[in-house]
Amino acid sequence: MRVVIARCQVDYAGRLTAHLPMATRVIMVKADGSVLVHSDGGSYKPLNWMSPPCTLREEVAEDGVTEWTVSAAKSDDTLRIRIEKVLHDTSHDLGVDPGLRKDGVEKHLQELLAEHTTTLGEGMSLVRREYMTAIGPVDLLCRDAAGAAVAVEIKRRGEIDGVEQLTRYLELMNRDPQLRPVRGVFAAQEIKPQARVLAEDRGIRCVVVNYDELRGIDDPSLRLF
Missing domain, CATH: 2.70.180.20 (Protein Yojf; Chain: A;)
Known part of the structure; x- marks a missing residue:
């Protein structure tokens, strides 16, 4: 750098x-x-x-x-x-960055949503987790029921900086002719009113997710194997 x-x-x-x-x-x-x-x-x-x-x-x-x-x-x-x-x-040579390490709840929330993408929208399917862009990985890359690309950013608490982060990812991803058009979904356990207004103004859909309900869907005690 x-x-x-x-x-x-x-x-x-x-x-x-x-x-x-x-x-x-x-x-x-x-x-x-x-x-x-x-x-x-x-x-x-x-x-x-x-x-x-x-x-x-x-x-x-x-x-x-x-x-x-x-x-x-x-x-x-x-x-x-x-x-x-x-x-x-x-x-300065900064070397290879290990990337952002999410706290336990946020990381688990990403894992759960990757397994249960229909929570984010009917017909939603996962392409991959941690889809890398030039400025960092977007949490989930999905396809909607029509096959269009959807970038999903996941937070415990949705604030304006998270919307700005997803906006930058979308700007880069929409330059890729193999992906565009790419829509955005901002998913969090709680989304601040100002963040919701900014997201919706930029065409980003907000989804409030219930971590406890998702954990219930994936309750290990209910598995046969």
Whole structure:
């Protein structure tokens, strides 16, 4: 990973346009090729970014300012960063990340929903658990009764950050011609009202699941073998 702290101006062009005026920001270039621009606020979400696959080209403009051009491989989207002054530039090899380890209840909830996908919708069937995307694994990849792909994110408590996480997964998965269109399902034992409003506004269906009922379906004492 490369981390650059610099005074920079950022312009995004593609399906939408966005402009960030000159200011001091953190630019992260990850090993998977993604480029993210952060400020010293706004929690974890970057101000702007380009997801892989993409290419990064660095050059010096006629006025002596360093320019980065990040181009998406599968679209005309571009992220242009004009760097006025570099305050810090360092690279680190982070190695292979072991991935997020869920707590016992959330992990078991994922296992139960993988076995009983019809809890998420009639005709729903499992394709695979922990379907890997460029930014991490989505909990379940399913197919609905019509055969369309459905990405399922599972939480104990459904909050806005979980909806944002699923939104990023859907954005990447819908770029894959073999998957799209991909719908989203946000499943949790409890979903906060603000998270539900945000999810529904983005076309993501919310499902409240009862962990105890699911455990009852899979009660080991009822098995013959």
